[in-house]
Amino acid sequence: xxxxxxFLRYFKPYWGSLIxxxxxxxxxxxxxxxxxxxxxxxxxxxxxxxxxxxxxxxxKTYKKDRLQFVTDFKNKVKKYLEKKGxxxxxxxxxxxxxxxxxxxxxxxxxxxxxxxxxxxxxFLLGVTGHKVIRDLRNxxxxxxxxxxxxxxxxxxxxxxxxxxxxxxxxxxxxxxxxIGDLFKExxxxxxxxxxxxxxxxxxxFLLMVIFPLIxxxxxxxxxxxxxxxxxxQMKMAEMMNILKETISGSRIVKAFAxxxxxxxxxxxxxxxxxxxxxxxxxxxxMSSPIMELVGAISLSIVIVYGNMKxxxxxxxxxxxxxxxxxxLLLYSPIRRLNRVNNEMQQAMSALKRVFSLMDEKNKxxxxxxxxxxxxxxxxxxxxxxxxxxxxxxxxxxxxxLKAKRGETIAVVGSSGDGKTTLVNLIPRFYDCxxxxxxxxxxxxxxxxxxxxxxNIGIVTQETILFDDTVFxxxxxxxxxxxxxxxxxxxxxxxxxxxxxKMKKGxxxxxxxxxxxxxxxxxxxxxxxxxxxxxxxxxxxxxATSALDTESEVLVQKALENLMKNRTTFVIxxxxxxxxxxxxxxxxxxxxxxxxxxxxxLLKKNGVYKRLYNIQFGAKNE
Ligand SMILES: Nc1ncnc2c1ncn2[C@@H]1O[C@H](COP(=O)(O)OP(=O)(O)OP(=O)(O)O)[C@@H](O)[C@H]1O
Numbered sequence: 001x002x003x004x005x006x007f008l009r010y011f012k013p014y015w016g017s018l019i020x021x022x023x024x025x026x027x028x029x030x031x032x033x034x035x036x037x038x039x040x041x042x043x044x045x046x047x048x049x050x051x052x053x054x055x056x057x058x059x060k061t062y063k064k065d066r067l068q069f070v071t072d073f074k075n076k077v078k079k080y081l082e083k084k085g086x087x088x089x090x091x092x093x094x095x096x097x098x099x100x101x102x103x104x105x106x107x108x109x110x111x112x113x114x115x116x117x118x119x120x121x122x123f124l125l126g127v128t129g130h131k132v133i134r135d136l137r138n139x140x141x142x143x144x145x146x147x148x149x150x151x152x153x154x155x156x157x158x159x160x161x162x163x164x165x166x167x168x169x170x171x172x173x174x175x176x177x178x179i180g181d182l183f184k185e186x187x188x189x190x191x192x193x194x195x196x197x198x199x200x201x202x203x204x205f206l207l208m209v210i211f212p213l214i215x216x217x218x219x220x221x222x223x224x225x226x227x228x229x230x231x232x233q234m235k236m237a238e239m240m241n242i243l244k245e246t247i248s249g250s251r252i253v254k255a256f257a258x259x260x261x262x263x264x265x266x267x268x269x270x271x272x273x274x275x276x277x278x279x280x281x282x283x284x285x286m287s288s289p290i291m292e293l294v295g296a297i298s299l300s301i302v303i304v305y306g307n308m309k310x311x312x313x314x315x316x317x318x319x320x321x322x323x324x325x326x327x328l329l330l331y332s333p334i335r336r337l338n339r340v341n342n343e344m345q346q347a348m349s350a351l352k353r354v355f356s357l358m359d360e361k362n363k364x365x366x367x368x369x370x371x372x373x374x375x376x377x378x379x380x381x382x383x384x385x386x387x388x389x390x391x392x393x394x395x396x397x398x399x400x401l402k403a404k405r406g407e408t409i410a411v412v413g414s415s416g417d418g419k420t421t422l423v424n425l426i427p428r429f430y431d432c433x434x435x436x437x438x439x440x441x442x443x444x445x446x447x448x449x450x451x452x453x454x455n456i457g458i459v460t461q462e463t464i465l466f467d468d469t470v471f472x473x474x475x476x477x478x479x480x481x482x483x484x485x486x487x488x489x490x491x492x493x494x495x496x497x498x499x500x501k502m503k504k505g506x507x508x509x510x511x512x513x514x515x516x517x518x519x520x521x522x523x524x525x526x527x528x529x530x531x532x533x534x535x536x537x538x539x540x541x542x543a544t545s546a547l548d549t550e551s552e553v554l555v556q557k558a559l560e561n562l563m564k565n566r567t568t569f570v571i572x573x574x575x576x577x578x579x580x581x582x583x584x585x586x587x588x589x590x591x592x593x594x595x596x597x598x599x600x601l602l603k604k605n606g607v608y609k610r611l612y613n614i615q616f617g618a619k620n621e
Contacts, residue, residue, distance in 0.1 A: 003351050010132045017128045022183055024121035029187045031114045122180055129176030137168050140354055148364035149429040153389075155357075158241030163357055166236055167350040170229070174347030178340045185333040185340065192333065196326045199319065203305055207327075210298050214334075217290045218341065221283060225345040228280035233353065235273040242266050284342050291338055295331055302327055364428050370448035373455060374440045377536045377567055378405050380426070384435035387421060391433075395421050397590045398435070403567050408580065410572040412611060413587035419571045422587065423539045426569065427456045456537045457530035459562070463522040470499050471506040474528045486532060493528035493558040495521065520551030527558040538563060540570040542577060573615070584608065 011018055144151075144160055197204045246253055246262045253262055302324060309315035382401040388394050395418050403409045411419045425432050428444060436443045444452055465473050474489060475481045483506065490496040490506075498521055502508040510516050510525075517525070530538065540559070556576060563570075572578045579598050586594035586601065586608045593607050601608035 003348060003355060006355060007136075007351055010135055011128070013135075014128045014131055017124050021121050021124035021128065021180070024117050024124065025180055025184050026187060027117045028114060028121055029184055029191070031110060031117065032188075034110060122177075125180045126176045129172065129179065132175055133168060133172040136171065136354070137164060140164055140168065140358060143358045143360075146362065147360060148362050149424070150364075150389075151360055151362065156237075156241045156244075158239075158244040159237040160357075161244065162233070162237035162240045163354060167233060167354050170233075170350040171347045171354070174343050178343050178347075181336060182340045182344070185336045188333040189330070189337065192326055192329050196323060196330070199323045199326065200315070203302065203323065206301065206305065207298055210294065210301065213297065214291065214294045217294070218287065218338065221287045221290070222341060222345045224283040224286075225280065225342055226349040228276065228283045229346040229349040230353070232273065232276040232280050233350065235269065235276045239266070239269045239273055242269055280346075287338050287342060288335070291334065295334075299324070299327065364431060364449065366449040367446055370451070371442055371446040373447050373451040374442075376405070377455070378440050379403065379438075380537065380567060381438045381441075382422075382425075382435070383438065385425065385432045385437060386434040387418075387425060387430065387432050389421075389430075394433075395590050396425075396432070399590075399592055401585055401592065403569065403583075405567055406565055407582040408563060408568045408570060408577075410570050410578050410581035410584045411587060412572055412578065412584055412608065414611065417587045418590045419587055420541065423541070423569050423571060426537070426539060427453050427458065454533075455535050456539060457533050457535035457562075457566075458539045458541075459523075459526050459530050459559075460541045463526040465510060465522060465525060467509070467511060469504075469507050469509055470502070470525065473510060473525055474506075474532055476529055481532070486528075489528045489532035490525075492531050492561040493524045494554040495524040495528050495558070498524075518551070520555055523555050524558050527555070527562050531562055536566055538566040538568040538570075540568060542571060542573040586611070 141164060144164070193204075196207075242262075242265055246266070253259060306315065306320040306323070310317060310320060380403045382399045385396060385399040385401075386394055387396040399422065401409070411422060413419050421430070424430055425437055426444070428449060431445065436445075438444065439447070466476075470490075471483070471486055472479065474486050486506065487496060490499055498517075499506055499508070508516075540563070542559075556574065559577075570577055570581070572581065572584075578584055581598070583595060584598060584601055585592050586606075588607055594601055594604060596604070596608075602612065
């Protein structure tokens with residue numbers, strides 16, 4: 001669907017207020033015209049004898065040449081005023097000071113009306129625009145959040161943030177203020193064009209021939225603006241990526257004393273952004289001189305033509321001057337419309353990027369008719385599972401694995417051998433390329449995605465916590481849960497004691513990513529969160545970073561509580577975990593090379609034994 005048509009659908013719920021605002025803005029334009037007419041009325045009436053203009057007007061030639069439509073319009077306004085009871089008071093020809101007072105009041109009323117209508121026209125339009133943008137931003141955010149994990153592999157978080165903030169801001173600017181200008185200026189343009197056709201349609205047709213001269217450069221410039229905006233926004237997104245990384249990773253930057261390195265990186269990117277913006281500025285400001293040149297050509301034609309007509313006596317100087325003045329008047333709305341067009345082009349390219357993000361296909365979806373998730377999990381099985389991130393290199397190759405209810409399955413292997421990838425297939429962060437994963441014999445792709453994930457608890461190496469209270473971090477999204485339940489989970493996770501010692505207990509804010517608490521405490525909070533969720537399946541990626549002995553013991557105990565009565569898949573790094581595991585699967589280069597208990601595998605004297613010696617050393621034996 002074309003971008004504009006698709007975007008217009010966002011206006012659908014607000015058509016009423018949009019049309020109303022346009023009607024009001026129409027009156028604003030009409031009031032401008034009335035104002036001009038009243039000004040003429042004053043010149044013709046009460047002030048006529050006192051101004052130099054009135055003297056010029058007095059000359060017979062001008063009287064003859066005066067534009068019929070101005071006289072018509074004046075008469076209409078006069079008639080209208082007379083009808084409304086102003087007639088007797090407002091004797092424009094022989095005006096007294098009382099008449100002037102009436103005119104002043106009339107002007108005041110007009111300006112008040114213009115003020116009120118301008119306010120309401122733009123206010124309604126602004127509110128409608130902001131409503132549309134609010135809906136667009138919500139849609140964009142929800143489509144991003146609903147995307148699969150591979151989407152987040154593809155797009156850097158800075159890019160996504162840039163789309164939601166900058167791109168939407170550009171569209172917002174165009175929608176909330178520029179649409180009104182577009183409407184108003186178009187209206188002015190139509191009125192002036194009508195006037196010049198009214199004065200001399202032949203000359204106006206001749207001018208129409210020059211019209212393509214204006215349109216072609218406008219189209220070319222619009223294209224250049226769209227291209228430059230895309231480049232500028234791309235560079236802005238890249239800059240946001242650097243910002244995001246260095247601000248959230250500020251400690252690492254400092255630890256490695258890499259401030260200057262990061263500054264250089266930022267300065268370079270900022271320079272690229274600047275260059276893109278220069279291109280944008282060039283494209284934007286180029287339109288004005290081109291338009292002026294075309295304007296000068298038009299005017300020259302008018303002058304040559306007018307000169308001929310005056311000489312042949314077909315046109316009077318007065319009519320010609322009025323015509324020229326109207327042609328000059330054309331410049332203002334055209335210039336403003338040109339500026340509006342420039343901003344609209346930028347908004348178009350932003351819209352394209354926003355929609356392209358929304359159109360990204362999410363391959364991980366719930367089936368249309370999902371199978372009910374089993375009440376009780378009897379068995380989870382990997383059947384000939386293979387997986388590749390890029391469709392070429394197999395990261396997992398023909399994996400066969402079984403976990404019965406309540407069993408603990410440990411996965412071990414060297415770094416990069418595919419352990420995380422393997423466990424990520426269970427909650428369908430990715431779908432296997434070949435084979436299938438089943439729960440009680442049913443392919444996991446047949447379950448509703450939410451049901452499947454609600455039955456899986458995940459505790460990862462880097463504990464993801466939110467800048468919120470301890471309570472909200474444990475309850476995550478379930479604020480209605482009673483405090484006792486949260487406390488119970490925290491007790492099982494050996495977190496209750498340290499939480500109680502905090503200033504506000506469960507209401508303490510733990511800062512961005514749990515910055516205000518220790519690593520061990522963070523892990524125990526994450527364990528409490530998983531305990532509260534109470535899922536039958538558990539995925540555990542044990543932290544490799546060493547904690548101090550006391551913390552380590554507490555985390556270990558918390559994990560033991562968490563693993564009780566659950567079918568657990570654990571990427572094991574702790575000796576106690578592998579010792580207690582029902583089965584250990586040893587992965588090497590994406591393949592399962594050994595299976596067995598700790599003792600069985602040690603006896604084999606194979607890959608596991610070698611890994612064990614490297615990771616835990618003989619001293620542990
Ligand atoms: N999102 C991704 N896109 C592309 N390739 C990936 C992605 N994640 C991992 N890989 C690649 O897949 C392979 C397996 O990675 P995986 O993270 O599963 O290994 P791992 O055994 O868990 O390693 P570690 O113990 O170091 O965490 C690696 O070669 C890695 O580079």
